[in-house]
Amino acid sequence: MLTELLQGSDAGGFIIIRDSASCSGRHLLKSFINAALNREEDVHVLGFEVSEEELKGSPVQRLHFHNAYSDPLGWTDKPTFTVHQFCMEELARLLKQTSHPKPATLVIDSLSWILRHVSPPAVCATLHQLRKGGAVRAIVALLHGDMHQRGTVGSVCHLASSVITVAPGMKGGDAVAKITKRSKSGKVVQDEDIFTINNDLTVVIQSKHSQVGHKQADPEEQEMDPTAHLTFNLRLSNKEREAKEKLALPFVFSKEKKTALLHSSPGSGRILYEPDANDDYDQEDPDDDLDV
Amino acid sequence: MAAPVSTVGKPSAERLPLNTTSFQKKTRTKLISIPGTRPSVQNGQLLVSTGVTSLDYLLGGGLAVGTVLLVEEDRYDSYSRMILKYFLAEGVVCRHELFVASAQDNPDDILQELPAPILDDVAIHKPVEQPRLSCEPQDSLDAMKIAWRYQNLPKVQSALASSSRFGHYYDVSKTMEPEIRQAAKCHRFYLTEHPTQSPPTHSTMLESYSALLKSLQEVINSEGFDVAAPMSKSRNILRIGLPSLGSALWGDDLSCHDNPRNGHALATFFYGLRAMLRSSLAVAVVTVPSHLIQDRALMGNITRLCDNAIALESFKGSERETNPLYKDYHGLLHVRQVPHLNCLASKLPDHKDLAFKLKRKQFTIERFEDGL
Numbered sequence: 100m101l102t103e104l105l106q107g108s109d110a111g112g113f114i115i116i117r118d119s120a121s122c123s124g125r126h127l128l129k130s131f132i133n134a135a136l137n138r139e140e141d142v143h144v145l146g147f148e149v150s151e152e153e154l155k156g157s158p159v160q161r162l163h164f165h166n167a168y169s170d171p172l173g174w175t176d177k178p179t180f181t182v183h184q185f186c187m188e189e190l191a192r193l194l195k196q197t198s199h200p201k202p203a204t205l206v207i208d209s210l211s212w213i214l215r216h217v218s219p220p221a222v223c224a225t226l227h228q229l230r231k232g233g234a235v236r237a238i239v240a241l242l243h244g245d246m247h248q249r250g251t252v253g254s255v256c257h258l259a260s261s262v263i264t265v266a267p268g269m270k271g272g273d274a275v276a277k278i279t280k281r282s283k284s285g286k287v288v289q290d291e292d293i294f295t296i297n298n299d300l301t302v303v304i305q306s307k308h309s310q311v312g313h314k315q316a317d318p319e320e321q322e323m324d325p326t327a328h329l330t331f332n333l334r335l336s337n338k339e340r341e342a343k344e345k346l347a348l349p350f351v352f353s354k355e356k357k358t359a360l361l362h363s364s365p366g367s368g369r370i371l372y373e374p375d376a377n378d379d380y381d382q383e384d385p386d387d388d389l390d391v
Numbered sequence: 392m393a394a395p396v397s398t399v400g401k402p403s404a405e406r407l408p409l410n411t412t413s414f415q416k417k418t419r420t421k422l423i424s425i426p427g428t429r430p431s432v433q434n435g436q437l438l439v440s441t442g443v444t445s446l447d448y449l450l451g452g453g454l455a456v457g458t459v460l461l462v463e464e465d466r467y468d469s470y471s472r473m474i475l476k477y478f479l480a481e482g483v484v485c486r487h488e489l490f491v492a493s494a495q496d497n498p499d500d501i502l503q504e505l506p507a508p509i510l511d512d513v514a515i516h517k518p519v520e521q522p523r524l525s526c527e528p529q530d531s532l533d534a535m536k537i538a539w540r541y542q543n544l545p546k547v548q549s550a551l552a553s554s555s556r557f558g559h560y561y562d563v564s565k566t567m568e569p570e571i572r573q574a575a576k577c578h579r580f581y582l583t584e585h586p587t588q589s590p591p592t593h594s595t596m597l598e599s600y601s602a603l604l605k606s607l608q609e610v611i612n613s614e615g616f617d618v619a620a621p622m623s624k625s626r627n628i629l630r631i632g633l634p635s636l637g638s639a640l641w642g643d644d645l646s647c648h649d650n651p652r653n654g655h656a657l658a659t660f661f662y663g664l665r666a667m668l669r670s671s672l673a674v675a676v677v678t679v680p681s682h683l684i685q686d687r688a689l690m691g692n693i694t695r696l697c698d699n700a701i702a703l704e705s706f707k708g709s710e711r712e713t714n715p716l717y718k719d720y721h722g723l724l725h726v727r728q729v730p731h732l733n734c735l736a737s738k739l740p741d742h743k744d745l746a747f748k749l750k751r752k753q754f755t756i757e758r759f760e761d762g763l
Contacts, residue, residue, distance in 0.1 A: 219647035223639035227495065228583070251647045253683040254639040257468075258495075279467075279708065284504075287467045287707055357539050 100278050100290040104261055105134045105302060107204070112237045113230055115210070115259040117244045117252070122267040122274055124241055125208070126296045129154065131239045132206055133300040136161055140236070141203035143194060145180065147171050147212035154208070163197060171212065182216045187228045194234050202236040205229070209241040210255065219251045226258055268293055273305060425626050425672070427485025428456065429557050436732055439485070439628055439674055440558040442477030445747075445756035447558055449740055450699055454676075455732055456628060457668050459661070461694060463681035463702035465722060468635065470703050471678040473749060475632050477561060478676045480505040482630035483575040484559050490610055490631045490673075492580035492603050494640035501634065502577060506561035507568065509752060564751050580606050582641065597653060599641045600660040607631065608667060616671045631668075631675035636660075637693075638680050646683035654689050661696040698730035703747070720746035724756055 104114060114131070118124030135142050136159060143163045146154060151164045167180040184190075194203060207213070213222055229235055244252050244264070256262045261280040268275045278290045293305040326333055335343070347353075352360070431438050431452050438453030441460070447453045454460055464471040482489050483505065491498040585602050596604075611617055616629045637645050637657045645651045657679075668675060681702065684690050694700045705722035706712045724745045731737040746759040 218644065220639045220642045220644050224642070227640055231583070248647070248649050248685070250649065250683050250685050254647050254680075257638065257680065257683065258640075281467060285467075285469045285472060287469060289708055352539075360540070 100280065100288070101263070101276055101292045101294060101302060101304060104263070104278070104280075105131060107135060107138065107140075107237055109260075110236050111230060112260045113226065113258060114237070114239045114261045114263065115242050115256055116239070117242050117256065117262055117264045119243065119245045119266070122265050124263075124265045125149070126300075127263070127265060127274075127276070127302070128206065128208060128239065128241050130296055130300045130302050132162070135204045135206075135237075140201065141197055141199040142206060143197075143203050143235075144206045144208060145185070146208050147182070148209050161199075163203075165193065167212075172216065182213055185213050185217060185222070186225055187232070190225070190229065191232070191234055202234060205235045205238045207238065207240040209243060211241075211243040211246045214247055214251060214255070219254060223254060223258055226255075230258075425628055427481075427487055427557070428628065429453070431455065433738065434732065434734055438557075439487070439630075440481050441474070441676070442479075442481030442559070442561065443474060443754045443756075444558045444560070445754065446474070446701075449701075449726065449745075449756060451729070451738055453557070454674050454699065455730065456672055456674055457670075458698035458730055458732070459665055459668060459675045459677060461697035461700040461728075462676065462678045463700070463727070464635070464678050465703040465705035466682055466708060467705070468678070468680065469707075470705055470722060470747070470749060472634060473563070473754065474703075475634055475676055475678060476501070476505050477754065478630060479632050480508065480561055480567060481559060482628075483567065483572055484508050485628075486575065487628040487630050488614065488616075489575060489577040490580070490607065490629055491577065492582075492606070492631075492633050493635070494582040494599070494638065495635055498577075498579040498581055501632075502572060503566065505567040505572060506563045507565040508571075509560045509562050560752055562752055563749065578606075578610050595653070595655050596659045596663075597642050597656045599643075600656060603633075604660065604663050604667070607664070611667065611671045611673060616673050618670055618672060626672060629671070629673040631673055633675065633677040636677050636679055637684070645686075645689065646680055649685045651686065651689075654686065655692075658689065658692045658696055661693055665696060665698070694727050697728065698732070700728035701726050717746070720748045720757075720759070722747055723759065 104112075116124040116127055116131075132142055132144065132155070139161070141161050141163065143165065144154065145165050145167055147167045150168045151166060154164070155162055165180045167182065170178040171180075171182050172178075173181040173183065180193075190205075194205070197203065210222070226238065229238060242252065242255065260282075261278060264277045264279075266275045266277070267273075272295045273293050274295070276292045276294055278292065280288045280290075282288070295303050295305065297303060425437075428437050428439050429452075430436065433451060436455040438447075438455055440447050440453050441450070450460075462471045462474055479489055479491065479502065489502075491501055493501060580603060582599055582602075585599075611629065614629070616627070637643055639647055643651075643653070643656055645654060645657055661677075664675060664677075667673075677697070679693065681690055702725040703722055704725065706714075706717055706720070707722075711717050724747045726740055726743075726745070729737045729739055742758040744759040745756055747754065747756045
């Protein structure tokens with residue numbers, strides 16, 4: 100499923116890459132940026148944690164890097180982008196600066212930085228407005244899961260359409276991605292991929308379901324056909340089947356008799372009943388026969 | 392002492408229609424008869440169906456009018472949202488009015504996803520045709536091989552207009568037809584359409600919750616759901632659905648922080664909601680993302696403030712999903728609270744370990760058999 104998410108087929112998605120201290124998710128984030136650029140889309144990056152040179156070596160035309168790395172809290176006189184500018188009006192103004200007709204992809208590196216300085220309900224409200232407003236096509240955000248309280252991480256991930264949790268893999272260069280995707284109909288799909296990232300930022304999936312596959316093979320082998328080795332014959336040949344269906348069962352009427360019985364019922368004999376006083380006899384009332 | 396025998400009403404002279412009798416029950420009862428409700432057999436409260444018949448059984452026959460059902464959401468809010476949709480769909484089928492308030496999804500989107508009710512065909516009595524020799528008898532008789540005598544009788548009818556049944560079944564794979572849905576009146580509250588004003592300084596409740604309570608109060612008063620209102624027109628029930636209350640989108644940090652700053656805002660809201668519902672002909676189903684709320688004392692507070700409370704725990708994503716014991720079910724259901732309305736003790740469900748499964752035509756809740 101990682102390749103599908105990278106291809107970005109569904110619009111309006113909010114992908115969160117959740118990493119931890121043991122395994123960084125920034126390489127995967129760079130792969131997402133690369134994939135979006137290869138799709139000829141505009142990408143806006145809010146960079147809080149790393150500088151522009153480190154994220155993307157040479158400047159690319161469709162990549163708009165908003166430098167929040169040098170002065171995120173606005174301590175100097177002229178900050179480029181501060182953390183307090185993460186609200187709907189400012190972001191809408193920022194995104195309108197480019198003249199590209201298609202809505203852009205917004206990449207946030209990282210959401211943890213914003214959550215440290217802005218209250219989580221406000222961040223959630225802004226993200227929700229971004230998604231609904233249609234100003235962006237997709238949002239990809241990096242979140243450090245071990246930097247926040249469980250409730251905060253849970254609340255933000257609850258808003259996302261897909262959450263990719265990266266963890267270190269068995270071998271050195273590998274990483275394991277556990278993906279949870281929620282579709283609009285409420286269906287939840289989970290997947291696990293082992294991947295590596297090449298130098299040109301393409302993602303290579305090593306193997307899928309490596310551990311789950313072994314478990315599924317065993318129960319299937321044990322199911323055998325119980326009718327395989329019997330000493331008597333359970334099957335019917337074609338002739339035998341025809342003879343069976345032609346057999347007239349004792350209490351089944353023939354078709355002519357059925358038709359006669361069905362079609363003659365209305366109008367043949369009707370029972371007309373007019374209840375009179377004697378029929379009001381209530382068996383439970385002991386005094387009913389008293390002549391009072 | 393002889394008790395007077397109540398005579399059966401004399402049947403009229405003309406031929407009676409197929410399905411009704413002339414027996415008329417004397418209605419001396421003080422209970423207002425509203426379609427879609429019935430009095431409880433245990434304590435005489437007026438009950439409505441939640442839309443899920445197994446849940447009605449768990450709650451003691453149904454949801455009492457004037458109470459709140461709290462549903463603690465499962466991790467991905469799939470089954471709790473389904474219960475809310477069943478509740479609203481039941482309201483449409485019973486011709487009740489609906490009120491949906493949401494912060495995340497547009498209430499119109501929620502209303503468009505209601506499941507379709509399963510109704511049997513209306514009675515169509517096939518006219519008796521002249522039996523053609525070869526084709527017609529074969530067609531009609533092949534349909535029923537064993538019960539062929541019932542061939543020409545009309546099928547059982549229960550059309551939408553006369554749905555006097557309590558509790559209906561829904562097909563989850565289809566959505567409700569727009570004609571049926573638009574027949575029901577619905578009030579909406581979408582939080583993004585209400586701009587937040589600056590809150591008064593010493594308020595224990597957030598402005599989003601206050602706005603919601605004000606909107607509810609207006610609807611109850613203007614549409615005549617207040618019990619104290621004069622009984623001039625026919626009464627109806629208001630069904631209130633509040634999905635994901637307490638999530639971060641309502642402006643509440645209860646689900647974000649371990650020590651929330653305004654931790655009692657949600658509890659105050661429930662207090663106000665229950666007070667409002669007690670004096671009106673309304674029922675509320677509220678879902679809360681309790682798996683995000685870390686402060687268990689606050690969650691316990693909120694549970695006590697609601698009349699009925701259940702919690703859903705789905706197996707999706709947990710290690711229990713592959714456990715062969717749980718393969719028949721989708722999750723576990725915990726009953727946190729049962730109401731005691733006008734009585735000292737309440738009827739607790741017999742079994743504590745319950746599991747649920749969402750099938751296409753039914754949401755079943757069963758006692759979990761662990762096979763030991």
